[in-house]
Each structure stands twice: as C-alpha cells, then as structure tokens.
Amino acid sequence: MIAAPVGEPAGPWTSGWSYGARHEGGLVFTTAMPSTEYHALLRAKVDARSDLVCTTHPLNYRAGTWEMLRIASKDVGPNDKVMVIRATIHGDEISGAMSILNYFDELVGYAHQRSLKLVLYPLGNPSGFDHRLRYNVDHHMGEGNNDFLRYVMDDGSIESDLGPGRPSTPWTIANDAALGIDLPEESRVMLELVQRDPLSQVVAAFDWHQDLVTDLPMCAYHYAFGDLARYGEIAARISEVVPLLAGYDMAGGFGEQIDDQGSVVPHTDGVAVRSDANGFIVRHDGSFSDFYQHIGATHSVATETTGATPMELACLVNWIWFTGVVDLLTSA
Numbered sequence: 228m229i230a231a232p233v234g235e236p237a238g239p240w241t242s243g244w245s246y247g248a249r250h251e252g253g254l255v256f257t258t259a260m261p262s263t264e265y266h267a268l269l270r271a272k273v274d275a276r277s278d279l280v281c282t283t284h285p286l287n288y289r290a291g292t293w294e295m296l297r298i299a300s301k302d303v304g305p306n307d308k309v310m311v312i313r314a315t316i317h318g319d320e321i322s323g324a325m326s327i328l329n330y331f332d333e334l335v336g337y338a339h340q341r342s343l344k345l346v347l348y349p350l351g352n353p354s355g356f357d358h359r360l361r362y363n364v365d366h367h368m369g370e371g372n373n374d375f376l377r378y379v380m381d382d383g384s385i386e387s388d389l390g391p392g393r394p395s396t397p398w399t400i401a402n403d404a405a406l407g408i409d410l411p412e413e414s415r416v417m418l419e420l421v422q423r424d425p426l427s428q429v430v431a432a433f434d435w436h437q438d439l440v441t442d443l444p445m446c447a448y449h450y451a452f453g454d455l456a457r458y459g460e461i462a463a464r465i466s467e468v469v470p471l472l473a474g475y476d477m478a479g480g481f482g483e484q485i486d487d488q489g490s491v492v493p494h495t496d497g498v499a500v501r502s503d504a505n506g507f508i509v510r511h512d513g514s515f516s517d518f519y520q521h522i523g524a525t526h527s528v529a530t531e532t533t534g535a536t537p538m539e540l541a542c543l544v545n546w547i548w549f550t551g552v553v554d555l556l557t558s559a
C-alpha cells in the first residue's frame with residue numbers, strides 16, 4: 228500500500244543542526260499515563276516558573292468530567308507575536324502531548340528568549356487519552372473532533388473539506404450557531420477558548436498528531452500551507468531522524484466512522500491527497516491548521532509521525548519543527 232519506498236533515516240547527519248543535550252540525554256516520558264497525572268506533571272512545571280499562567284476548563288461527558296488545560300505566556304502585550312501549539316486532539320496519539328511534557332522548559336525558554344509568546348493546549352482530548360481512543364469517552368465523534376470551520380460555496384452549500392484546492396472560498400467557524408454542527412465536547416470547548424485568544428497576534432500554529440490510522444513504517448509527514456520551500460531546512464533535519472513520506476496518496480484520517488467501542492472502522496474510500504518529495508500535504512480540510520492559515524498565521528503546520536516511529540523520535544520531530552519555525556520567525 229506504500230506508493231513510494233520508505234527506508235531508513237537518510238543520515239549521516241549533515242544539516243549541521245545541533246540536536247542538543249535533550250537528544251543525547253534521552254526523553255523521560257515515552258508511555259501513556261492518566262490525564263490527571265499528565266496535567267499534574269505539567270502544572271508542577273508551570274508552577275516552578277514565573278513566566279506562565281495556567282487555566283483549566285471542564286469537559287462534560289455522559290461518562291464524567293475531564294479537564295482541558297491551557298498554558299500561556301504571562302503578560303501577552305498587544306504587540307507581541309504568539310505561537311499556538313495544540314497536541315493530542317486524537318486521544319490515542321500521545322506523542323504530541325509527550326513532546327510538550329518532555330521538552331517543556333526548553334520549549335518555553337526557546338520561545339521566550341526570542342520574545343515569542345506561547346499559548347499551549349497540551350492535551351486536546353483528555354478522555355480519549357485516558358481510554359486510548361481517537362475520539363472521546365462517550366464515543367461521540369460528531370463530524371470529527373479536529374473540527375474548526377466550514378466553507379460556504381458559491382451555490383450556498385456548506386463543505387468541510389476542499390481537498391488540495393480552492394482555498395479562497397468564504398468560510399465560517401464551526402461553532403457558528405447558524406450551522407448547527409454537532410461538535411464533540413472537546414471540540415466545542417477548544418473553539419470557545421481559541422476565540423478568546425489574541426488571534427490577530429498568532430503568527431504560528433502547530434497541531435501535533437501521530438498517524439495511528441495507516442500501517443506505514445517509521446516516517447514523518449506534514450500538513451502545511453503557503454510557500455513550502457521555506458521549510459526545506461526543517462525537512463532536511465527531520466530526514467536525519469526519520470524518513471520523510473514522499474509521493475504517498477494520503478487519505479488516512481478523512482471520512483472516518485467509529486464502531487460502538489470507539490475504534491476507527493478501516494476504510495479505503497476517502498479522498499486522497501499526494502505528499503510531495505519532503506512529505507508535505509496541502510489540504511483545506513476545515514481543521515485546526517486550516518483555521519490558523521485562514522486567520523493569517525504565517526506558519527500553520529500539522530505534524531505527523533507514524534505509530535511505528537519510536538516515541539523519542541516522534542517527539543524529536545516535533546522539537547525540530549518547533550525550533551525551526553521559531554527560528555524562521557525570529558531570525559531576520
């Protein structure tokens with residue numbers, strides 16, 4: 228099922244980029260834990276610093292109440308530039324949440340030293356995280372929980388996914404009451420929080436995913452927009468860690484259904500978009516990353532590494548993306 232061969236990482240490491248002490252020292256957390264424990268670990272890290280604020284927001288399910296954590300730079304001024312990172316909206320894709328936990332102080336320090344402010348949603352779907360589910364504990368997926376906007380087509384019809392083309396079509400946010408969209412609780416709360424963020428100041432947005440839907444071997448790919456050539460150096464660094472998924476017709480994650488246990492039903496009928504030589508896919512799919520590119524963020528990227536990718540390498544890929552985009556934003 229692989230359109231292009233996916234081999235070993237390209238190495239030797241020739242980019243000249245330093246992977247730093249974190250890579251040499253290894254990661255601390257590589258396996259799942261209860262969301263309460265995950266949040267407690269992050270809160271302790273926040274409390275140990277003076278440059279962050281942390282709030283919690285209830286997620287009310289039939290099965291009980293979970294918490295959404297929002298961590299942000301203290302004192303975001305009206306002229307500050309802001310990066311948003313959301314991780315693990317698909318609750319079984321733990322590498323995003325683990326990336327934030329494992330790199331937390333380095334990540335905050337790297338941004339703040341360069342006068343870039345942060346808004347972090349480290350665990351987008353805590354009930355799914357606790358139950359190793361893509362969707363939530365109630366098995367309520369709506370039209371998918373990475374649901375941010377709808378396109379209003381010329382004939383007045385509403386579309387959620389335009390595929391690779393036609394990005395200039397008008398759009399409206401997915402929680403617009405007039406649309407009447409069935410939103411899962413984690414998506415409803417996320418949209419409410421995001422709309423209170425300083426959106427006009429967001430210059431970069433990351434959505435950290437992990438591909439547990441396809442059976443692909445160890446590799447990375449990415450959903451992004453705009454001039455993809457500006458990410459060539461980042462892609463080169465990633466290719467020293469894991470192979471890039473080139474020339475693959477990606478349909479995974481689209482047009483999904485789940486069974487009564489919340490498991491994704493295998494299907495092959497989704498519309499596929501082909502990845503380029505560096506593993507980039509452009510898809511206007513109404514998602515988090517599509518939303519941020521529409522509101523004018525200079526960089527909006529959803530990262531993916533496959534389930535066959537070791538956790539420490541999946542986290543390292545996110546770290547490379549993070550530092551690479553911060554560098555693009557802050558090195559004149």
Ligand SMILES: [Zn+2]
Nearest residue numbers: 317320436437
């Ligand atoms: Zn995902």
